[in-house]
Amino acid sequence: MTAQPEITQRDLRTRSKEIMDAVQDGQAFTVTRDGHPIAELIPLRRRRRFVPRGEFATMSRTAPEISLDAFRADQGPTAEQQSDDPYAR
Template structure:
């Protein structure tokens, strides 16, 4: 359940509220008792299940693996090298 938060409270306690959002809490912001927006944490690291991936990939084009391998081999110039090596 999302906690309600008045616009005035948001202004007065913004640092504390942002810390709570950073730790996963969500808030519905109200003005004069009317909901006007939400504060929700960003979902930066989202886990995608196998089923979700398969469902999202159903319209992907068929890949020619031999051609892909040939392109990758030619792009690597026949070998791998350490880009940070001396």
């Protein structure tokens, strides 16, 4: 694991645009006050909404084969269960 660069609270205040741009690009920082670490500034993980067709095709080719009969056998006992009515007495 690589060490995160340290920035002072004052640096964060005066260079906020530059630092936030670096965070947006994936850089993490340790914020210090009076020489003591007080916080970590880390980028948020973003969830992708779109997977390119080529990437999906590659993932599909390497995915394990699924047996439809085994899937149905696994689901059968679950589907046959009756839910209990909490109001029936």
